[in-house]
Amino acid sequence: MILTARIVDSVTHGNNALMSNNAAEVLEELRNDHRNMAIMIDLLERESNRIYEGGEPDYDLMTDIMHYMTVYPDAVHHPKEDRLYAELKAVRPDLSQGFDRITLDHRQIAEQSMALRDSVAAVAAGSPVYRNKIVTDALRYVNTLRGHMQWEELDLFRRVDEMINSGHVEIDAANFVHRPDPVFGSTVENKFGRLVESIQAVAACS
Numbered sequence: 001m002i003l004t005a006r007i008v009d010s011v012t013h014g015n016n017a018l019m020s021n022n023a024a025e026v027l028e029e030l031r032n033d034h035r036n037m038a039i040m041i042d043l044l045e046r047e048s049n050r051i052y053e054g055g056e057p058d059y060d061l062m063t064d065i066m067h068y069m070t071v072y073p074d075a076v077h078h079p080k081e082d083r084l085y086a087e088l089k090a091v092r093p094d095l096s097q098g099f100d101r102i103t104l105d106h107r108q109i110a111e112q113s114m115a116l117r118d119s120v121a122a123v124a125a126g127s128p129v130y131r132n133k134i135v136t137d138a139l140r141y142v143n144t145l146r147g148h149m150q151w152e153e154l155d156l157f158r159r160v161d162e163m164i165n166s167g168h169v170e171i172d173a174a175n176f177v178h179r180p181d182p183v184f185g186s187t188v189e190n191k192f193g194r195l196v197e198s199i200q201a202v203a204a205c206s
Ligand SMILES: [Fe+2]
Pocket: 078, 081, 106, 148, 152
């Protein structure tokens, strides 16, 4: 039921504040992205566990999930965070200690995303890829991204909250990538229609 609520909320409200330079709105958008990314990696983990248990996973679904991860979280969400953290460092260096590795984290996650996307797409197309390699790569990706998002939620986003609460309420959004979320935004891109149906099917069964 929790999953259902998250999906309905995400699909209903989407990602409409793309051009905003209001720091609180940008942060809310990033938190909403995290809820959507959590749905994706839950699905990816479910399919990976099916492979591990010798079952028959939905490789097309895994391919669609990883395609989404490369075109929205890696291409829009993480670069936006990089800009936000850079601004935090510029205006509140006292709140910016200990996150020098964040940009490297984003790069490593993007590399893992692309590698996993290519692996599952190859299997979906009939290529012989070792099942245990898919499981290992997928679960490492799930754990990496979960840990990363948890760090941001429990630490980095709270530092941005503090920046906002101390009066720095507008940020430079000029270099944000302006691309709506193709799955959870107000319009679902055609190529992700099947992925949305899978999400809704999971929600209906919850
Ligand atoms: Fe991030």
